[in-house]
Amino acid sequence: MSTHAAKVVATLSSNWTFKEKDSKDEWLEVAQFPTNIHLDLIKHKKIPDPFFERNELKVGWVAEKHWTYRTVFPSPSGLNDGKAYILAFDGLDTYATVLLNGSEILKSDNMFIAHRIDVSKLLSSHGKENELLIHFEPALERAQQVRDAHPDHFWKCWNGDSARLAVRKAQYHFGWDWGGVYITCGPWRDIRLEEYSARLSDLVASVQLADDNKQATVTVTAHVDSPKDANIAGAAKVALSIAGDNNVSGSTLPLESTAEIKADGSSVATFKIDDPALWWPHGYGDQNLYTVTASLLGLDNTIIDSITKKTGIRKAEVIQEVDKHGKSFYFRINGVDIYCGGSDWIPADNFTPRVTAEKYRDWLELMVHGNQAMVRVWGGGIFEEDIFYDLCDELGILVWQDFLFGCGNYPAFPEILESITIESRQNVKRLRHHPSIVIYAGNNEDYQFQEAYGLTYDYEDKNPDNWLKTDFPARYIYEKILPDIVEEDGNGVFYHPGSPWGDGKKTSDRTVGDMHQWNVWHGTQEKYQIFEDLGGRFNSEFGMEGFPHIQTIDSFLSPGSSERYQQSSTVDFHNKADGHERRIATYLVENFRTVEDFEGFIHLSQLVQSEALAYGYRGWRRQWGDSRRCGGALVWQLNDCWPGISWAIVDYYLRKKPSYYTIARALRPLGVGIQREHWDWSVTHARPLPKTKWETWITSSKSKVAKGKLEVRFISISTGKDVAEPLVKDDIEVVSNGTTDKVFTGEVDNVATEPHVLSVTLWVDGKLAARDVDWPQPLKYHSFEDRGLNVRFQLPEKAEGKKRDAQGKILITVEKPLKGLVWEERTGVRVSDSAIDVVPGEEVAVDVFGLLKGDDELSWRFLGM
Known part of the structure; x- marks a missing residue:
């Protein structure tokens, strides 16, 4: 073993070319590597920008062709029979045949599987080049062939061609109700040539944390493999160690051990760490690694x-206990209950290889700035890149990871079950060292689909073999294959059969598990003002559409386009939601006075989204203090994969919609709420209630009790004058990690009192901590003219460091209550708050970054402007 040289890895990222298979076209350079076919065709202007206007229709032909990728690379020096020479493919999208020097070495039909192929006997002699060819077949055509070969299965799905169910490929590539049909192919992840006589194939760190958090036991296991004719036992040993990063230090670190290699190739060491530095979600402690x-x-x-990996010491639990509301569903980290306000995540591009590490950081830092604790990686996309989870570890964002099934009745014939097993085990092993991952869910909405189509599901039947004989055979995947894999290789992460799911009860059951609440927007299209009354124990999807920034819309329109209005065919083409016209119109007309100018319409649609999500987040966070009645709320969705109109709260170009700020306010460590009871004006034909009850409350994620002062004011919308004496309460004991409920309650006399807002302000330790304003609904019944708005910018003369970090202030006062003050943000400039309500008698301060004196100040818009 002493003669064995170090392992050598060569990343095959250069010399790549491509062309249509069997054509006489010239080989063209790829746009980047890894890559996919659309990016490469864009580079050579073979297709127009797929996101521009309706070019989605012009590039559909790409998915119907066969494509070939080619590279050449030299053989390693001193080819040695005692070594292994492995071509490693981290991901091929999707139906791929690989040839090395004319010999077929691999056929792949799953883009989520990594392959390792021994090519020791196929490499050319030293000094000669090797040719690597990868042929990609049309994924939809092949998937349709698989579907047709299994006519006994009930092939149906929501979104996209039902053949997508037959192929292990990112399901959103086939089109969804927020994204176009862009069926990609290509080498979408790295390819390497590895040369070794022995290697470390895996490294696992299993953490056990004592109940009092005072001691951690970390069991580190390394796995060794080598060519069949080499002697693993001839290796001397494996050195294992654990050391603290950043501020993690102590006399006991690093800990080191040398372990013998067992017959099965494993080496194990156990380390005891006293007073370990724990990993916490952001806002609760440090992200020690x-x-x-x-x-x-x-x-x-x-x-x-x-091999080196970073991990965190933490205990993650999902608490499901019977209580007065049914059965709880919330997260506990290191013994602390965490309210999981956050977002659902889709892939950040239709063409994922161009999502850079910098863009991933920009996206995830937005979550931290927005006080969001959890991101749910949705099941119709991909197992994300390593950098995504690394950043979640670093930034303290909890990850809910779906397995990759969504909105359909998936088949379970033997070949696809084998592929799914390999795919799932590989990715669970890849991700298991990340402290940020706290739950795996088996699928997205497949149990809802089963209910919608009356497919067979007998929860009491616990025999997996029986499940395969029904018209819902995928139950075998979600309740047998996946839980077994997570149990064996998931490093203790909790497994949940689906999202939504509730112990075999209907997915709409609000007393158990998680739920997707789509009766606002979809379904019965309820008023968003009752969102809080529609929620369950954990609301893992809900949402409201809102238009993106006008610059984002202009990005897919020609300059001076006649299509630049809200009902144009091109604008409609960029909104893939069924019935979006009537849904947007319904919620807009029910709540706001309509406008004709495009920018005004965009602002109103954004206010509808902002208001709707405010009612959801604010009400559900309040319920956290009621025996953990609601354990979290994840909005559909954080992001977009193209410049479209959707439920995203931040658009494709990372331009924040007003709802982003509304959510951030609702999720602050200390928050305050005020709200009057809902009165359905459409049912009562605009006849007001004689009197309306109202309540205030304080929410906290803080670990210590604070003393607070609360003030409630009653301010006329038309005059800006107080219509009643303020209510003030000093020395309120703010409940830690919960809700201080009904601090004030009262009634509004709608007959004797003119329409007015309820304004509540919370001070803690003499400092302004939170504020909220409640408006009589609907807003269309009130006039918002002549608000007496005064905006002052206080900006630095110069930047001390980077201009983007230069901090100034915007100071805002009004003479009459103002609704929905939104800044027109631009690239390089960000603000700390937007979509703001302001009342007379207070000065609201907003931090602004990236603006200096002499720069164009930000413009703004507010309701009724």
Whole structure:
């Protein structure tokens, strides 16, 4: 073993070309590597920008062709029969045949599976080049062939061609109700040539944390493999160690151990860490990480191979206990209950290889700035890139990870079950060291689909073999294959059969599990003012559409286009939601006075989204203090994969919609709410209630009780004058990690009192902590002219560091209550708050970054402007 050289890895990222298979076209350079076919065709102007106007229709032909990718690379020096020479493919999208020097070495039909192929006997002799060819077949055509070969299965789905169910490919590529049909192919992840006589194939760190958090036991296991004719036992040992990152230090670190290699190729060491530095979600503590390293040593102690991974010491639990509301569903980290306000995540582009590490950071930092604790990686996309989870670890964002099934009746014939098993096990093993991942869910809405179509599901039947004989065979995947994999390889992460799911009860059951509440927008199209009354124990999807920034719309329109209005065919083409016209119109007309100018319409649609999500987040967070009645709320959706009109709260170009700020306010560590009871004006034909009850409350995620002062004011919308004496309460004990409910309650006399807002302000330790304003609904019944708005910018003369970090202030006062003050943000400038309600007698301060004196100040818009 002492003669074994160190492992050598060559990333095959250069010399790549492509062309249509079997054509006489010239080979063209790829746009980047990894890549996919659309990016490469865009580079050479073979297709127009797929996101512009209706070019989606002009590029559909790409998915109907066969494409070939090619590269050449040199053979390693000194080819040695005692070594393995492995071509490693991290991801091929999707139906791929790989040839090395004319010999077929691989056929792949699953874009989520990584492959390792021994090519020791196929490499050319040293000094000669090797040719690597990858042929990609049309995914939809092949999927349709698989579907047709299994006519006994009930092939049906929501969104896209039902053949998508037959192919292990990102399901959103086939089109969804927020994105177009862009069926990609290509080498979408890295390809490497590895040369070794022995290597470390895996490194696992299993953490057990004592109940009092005072001691952690970390069991580190390394796995060694080598060519069949080499002797693993001939290796001297594996050196294992654990060390603290950043501020993690102590006399006991690093801890080191040398372990013998067992017959099965494993080496194990157990480390005890006293007073460990724990990993916490942001806002609850530091994101302490430990570095775990394994080094494979030869007999002369030379390092043959090494693996390093970062992990965190934390205990993550999903608490499901019977209580007065049914059965709870919330998260507990290191013994602390965490209210999981956050977002659902779709892939950040239709063409994922161009999502850079910098863009991932920009997206996830938005969540931290927006006080969001959890991101749910949705099941119709991909297992995200490593950098995504690394950043969640670093930033303290909890991850809910769906397995990759969505909105359909998936088949379960033997070949696809085998592929799904490999795919799922590989990715669970890849992700298991991340402390941010706290739950796996088996699918997105497949149990809802089963209910909608009356497919067979007998919860009491616990025999998996029976499930395969029904018209809902995918139950075998969600309740047998996946839980077994997570149990064996998931490092203790909780498994949930689907989203939504509730112990075999209907997915609409609000007393158990998680739920997707779509009776606002979809379904019965309820008033958004009753969102809080529609929620369950954990609301993992809900939403309201809102138009993106006008610059985003202009990005897909020609300059001076006649299509630049809200009902144009091109604008409608960029909204894929069924019935979006009538739904947007319904919620807009029910609540606001309509306008004709495009920018005004965009602002109103954004206010509808902002208002709707405010009612959801604010009401559900209040319920956290009621025996954890609601354990979290994840909006559909954080992001977009193209410049479209959707439920996203931040658009494709990372331009924040007003709802982003509304959610951020609702999720502040200390929040305050005020709200009057709902009165359905459409049912009562605009006849007001004689009197309307109202309540105030305080929400907190803080670990310590604080003393607060609360003031409630009653302010005329038309005059700006107080219509009653303020209510003030000093020395309120603010409940820690819960709700201080009904601090004030009262009634509004709608006959004797003119329409007025209810304004509540919370001070803690003499400082303004939170504020909220409640408006009589609907807003269309009130006039918002002549608000007496005064805006002052206080900006620095120059930037001390980067201009984007230069901090100034915007100071706002009004003479009459103002609704929905939104800043027109631009690239390089950000604000700390937007979509603001302002009342007379207070000065609201907003931080602004990236503006200096002399720059164009931000413009703004408010309701009724």
